Amino acid sequence: MTERTTEPAAPHEPVVVVVAGALYDGGRLLAARRSAPVELAGRWELPGGKLEPGESPEAALVRELREELGVDVEPGERIPGEWPLKPGYVLRVWTARLLSGEPRPLEDHDELRWLSRSELDSVDWLDQDRPAVAEAARWLPAPDAGARD
Numbered sequence: 001m002t003e004r005t006t007e008p009a010a011p012h013e014p015v016v017v018v019v020a021g022a023l024y025d026g027g028r029l030l031a032a033r034r035s036a037p038v039e040l041a042g043r044w045e046l047p048g049g050k051l052e053p054g055e056s057p058e059a060a061l062v063r064e065l066r067e068e069l070g071v072d073v074e075p076g077e078r079i080p081g082e083w084p085l086k087p088g089y090v091l092r093v094w095t096a097r098l099l100s101g102e103p104r105p106l107e108d109h110d111e112l113r114w115l116s117r118s119e120l121d122s123v124d125w126l127d128q129d130r131p132a133v134a135e136a137a138r139w140l141p142a143p144d145a146g147a148r149d
């Protein structure tokens with residue numbers, strides 16, 4: 001008797017990957033306040049956007065941060081983890097280093113803030129971003145590292 005074995009179903013890739021940047025400036029992390037859509041407006045997030053077909057996450061990050069903030073960044077390492085957003089969307093985060101420009105809220109955001117570790121809770125992060133931000137905070141200097149806010 002032959003037994004048919006079936007390959008396990010391929011794990012489904014999320015429909016949409018949102019790539020965001022944990023952009024650091026010394027001991028601070030950049031937070032961006034969304035201006036749209038209305039259900040997200042006023043809440044804070046890590047800047048970024050949707051990965052386009054055929055695009056690498058690093059290239060998407062460079063493109064998105066140029067469009068949204070007017071800066072050039074160098075992507076670093078991926079922050080371990082993946083966070084569900086709305087159905088069919090997941091958030092993945094890369095560290096990023098500012099190469100040139102001063103971030104400005106050109107698109108999708110109406111305010112930007114550099115936050116030190118002790119200031120991270122001072123903005124109203126999107127709920128779905130909170131665990132990602134907690135991970136991103138691990139790249140900030142420890143509170144007793146001697147850095148002053």
Ligand SMILES: Nc1nc2c([nH]c(=O)n2[C@H]2C[C@H](O)[C@@H](COP(=O)(O)OP(=O)(O)OP(=O)(O)O)O2)c(=O)[nH]1
Pocket residue numbers: 018019020040045046047048049050051064085086089091108126128129
């Ligand atoms: N960029 C970004 N988007 C997030 C985060 N958290 C979160 O729920 N989102 C949602 C908001 C949007 O529904 C979606 C990303 O869309 P987006 O508007 O930033 O991306 P995009 O620039 O590629 O979009 P588009 O304007 O070209 O349509 O994910 C986050 O930390 N960063």
